[in-house]
Amino acid sequence: MANGIQLEMNFDGAMGNRFKEKLDNGDFQVLVEVNAPPSETDLADAVARFSEIEYLVSAKREINAALAFTDRYAYPDSLDNVQFAAALCRTDRDRHLLCVSGRDRTLSEIEKLLGHAAGEGFKNIIAVSGESVKGDTLKQVQSRLFTESVHTLRSVREKFSASLFAGCAVNPYKYTPCTCFPQYFKLMKKINFGASFIVTQFGWDMLKLQELRWSLFRRSLHIPSIARFLVLTPDKAEEICSGKLPGVHISPDFQAMLRRETMHSMAQFEAAQWRRIQIHAAGARFLGYSGIQIAGLDRPGQINIMLNRIGEALHEFTGFEEWRSAYLEYYARLDMAPYPYRFYEFEDLFSKAHPSDMPRMAYAEIPPLEGGEKFRLNLAKKLFANADKLPAGERYLTKKLLVSCRACPSCRLPQTAFVCPETCPKGMANGPCGASKAGGECEHTSKECIYSKRMRIAAQDNDYVSLEETCVKPLERRRRI
Ligand code: SF4
Structure with missing residues (x-):
């Protein structure tokens, strides 16, 4: 049976790009994030460790699941992610997504990596400028090179357009006009230079996910978007509540909710996380997202539970209104914006799933130059x-x-x-x-x-x-x- 599935997948893969086809056809996808292990890890050991996850994801027929390989993300120095992904995924490479980070890489090094990815039969990449290395001093950050995603996208368009399909990242969870608008301007630039789909930073405020979709609508851009969510552990929840994760800001209400969850038993804590993922996965689909990317899991058992729960959630709600009530009730209508910052680009977010005409912009106060x-x-x-x-x-x-x-x-x-x-x-x-x-x-x-x-x-x-x-x-x- 497993061989039969693989043969069918190989044939489809040779014919096209199934990740792209699913985006084009509006088939909701679930990407499971995989972090390449540290560079000192033996490649064969790394493959052995992740092979069950790869098999699990490939064999899930009732849900469109695939892998999203991060790059230079969880560890300051990780295995070459193209080499790791190629060793792990013998088949179906057109279904998966490879991140390409610009940190500590020149553009010519990035182009070499892109060529390698294309040569190995990978077809989908997401270009990111790269994260700072945890623990770096200011001087160390200043001496690193971050080749920006816009240049990677441009290279893909100019040199690899026949073989690679590229997307970009955005952080929609910004709560002042001066942080929110520049994110969208940069997003437009990335789209102008060749990004064909978007993956968001992770977050929990569904109003912000809707804001991103409405921003694209306002500019008549029909770009598929994938919402990234993080499954929390108690440690991760504490890190976020203490504001230690760069770019991730949550409201005091939500912090209190997470802290209450960490005081429960592990089983109760996990149950709360599965329910949260279900609500957010279902909501992403109602808000027009083409899929979700799940970060924070690296054990096959957990991933299996998560895929099953998401499969259930995608059939749980009959429509946007029912989902919205469940979401508001789940969060007891708490404010998700990190007080005192609470700017949203539009006034009527959540009034409906999709705007029928031009959505009304909220008043944005931009502090003048002194x-x-x-x-x-x-x-x-x-x-x-x-x-x-x-x-x-x-x-x-x-x-x-x-x-x-x-x-x-x-x-x-x-x-x-x-x-x-x-x-x-x-x-x-x-x-x-x-x-x-x-x-x-x-x-x-x-x-x-x-x-x-x-x-x-x-x-x-x-x-x-x-x-x-x-x-x-x-x-x-x-x-x-
Ligand atoms: S927050 Fe602004 S100034 Fe600081 S590293 Fe990011 S882009 Fe540069």
Whole structure:
């Protein structure tokens, strides 16, 4: 029987890309996240450890399940994920999703990885700029190279479009106008440069998941989206409640709920997590998501339970209204926004599943530039209008004084609203990472994220082009600070 299934799968795989076909046909998919083990792990041992999961996921016929391989995510230095995925998945490679991280990789190294993935028969990739390494000091972060996803997407479009289908990530769980809009502008840029589907950061606020779908609708973009959810352990719940997971912010009400759950027995705690996953999985489908990606599980037994529970949940509710009542009741109508930040882009979220006409935008207050900021910006505009065409060291001291110049090999100030991308610890030049704090401060410095500032400049100039469209070229190396 197992052989019969494999033969059928191989044949289908050779004919096309089943992950893409399912997105095109609106078949709801469930991706199980797999973290490549640390680099010192023997590949054969790693395969032996994960082979049961691979078999389980491949054999689940009643649900469209597949694997999503993370890259440089759970461990600072993990096995090459293409090599690991190829060793683990002898068949069905067109069903799975491979993440490609830009951390500590130049664009040419990324292109080599993409070529390897395509050569091994993988067809679906998700480009991410990469996460900071846990425990890195500010200086260590500043000396790492984060090749932004927009460049990976562009490479796929220009060099691998015949063999690879690419998507991108977004963090919709942002609660101030200055953190929320830049995420969407960057998303538009990624779509412009070739992202054909979206995977979200994980979170629990379904209003924010709906906000993302409505944002796409407002721009007449029909891009399939996959909602990522995390199955919690008591330790993970505590980490999140203490605000230790970058970019993950939950409300005080939800924190209290999670903390209550951690005081229960392990069996009760797990039961609460399965029920939560069921409610969120069903909700994602009603809100127009094409699938979900589940993180946080690495034991076959747990994954089996999770897939069965999700299978049940997808048939549990008759429609959006019934699901919405269950969701609100499950959370006892608690506020999911991380007080005091609670900006949502639209006014009527949750009034219906999908907007029939243009959804009403909520009022967004963007703090104006202060006097000193305005003065320095106007001066920079005058002095550095052509800085990208001059030797990078030209007027270095004035640049250092006005825009904290870090003496990059080439200057990109005119494309970045005269905010130096190297003042971002990760050197993001094309949009924010997902890890800013709830109020818009950088995860590493506690200063305002440079993209919150860029948002304030864009609002003042009424010019959002550089946030949404301009592709700012990458650096091949970063200057050590
Ligand atoms: S400045 Fe913004 S984009 Fe850069 S690392 Fe900090 S939070 Fe991320």
